[in-house]
Amino acid sequence: MKIQNFKVGATGMDRFFGPLEAQVMNILWDMDHPMTIKEVLASLQTTKTLSFNTIMTVMNRLVEKGALTKTGESRSFHYEPSESREQFLNNQSRELTHELMEEFGSLAVNHMVDVLEEVDPQLIRALEDKIKQWKKET
Incomplete structure (x- = not known):
């Protein structure tokens, strides 16, 4: 949906x-x-x-x-x-993120990283972990 x-x-x-x-x-x-x-x-x-x-x-x-x-x-x-509510939020956030990346590319990435620091510094560490995991898999 x-x-x-x-x-x-x-x-x-x-x-x-x-x-x-x-x-x-x-x-x-x-x-x-x-x-x-x-x-x-x-x-x-x-x-x-x-x-x-x-x-x-x-x-x-x-x-x-x-x-x-x-x-x-x-x-x-x-x-x-x-x-479920969790599935709905997961699917909608994935769709929104996809649309932002498709339309705004690196601008969206830069803004997201800036916002991560403002909202919760631990989210930066989670992002770093995700990138490390992705690099190991590729």
């Missing part, structure tokens, strides 16, 4: 999904079992009252995007994430 609209200024799952979509995905990931629309609706923590139809529309759009799978029959559909 490839997210089409990555939002740079957002945080968490809102970078990949709309706010309500992100809430739905987080509920399903946290529960770790298939859920009905009613169950998801009951689990939502919002200040607004949301209708069954709104949640049904959001969940069916997530199915269309490939983020959820839908099983069952008409009145008892169950939804679950098509991949």
Whole structure:
């Protein structure tokens, strides 16, 4: 599944999904079992009252995007994430990194190394270890 609209200024799952979509995905990931629309609706923590139809529309759009799978029959559909949260984040970060490298090449690498030092100096050591491992394998 490839997210089409990555939002740079957002945080968490809102970078990949709309706010309500992100809430739905987080509920399903946290529960770790298939859920009905009613169950998801009951689990939502919002200040607004949301209708069954709104949640049904959001969940069916997530199915269309490939983020959820839908099983069952008409009145008892169950939804679950098509991949775990960890798999999703791994796949999305890999795709984003690939696109940055493809489009910006050495600029992206230079900026990533600069940011590694700012964010966590241990990430530089992890990068060095990865490069050493890669050199041994080639």
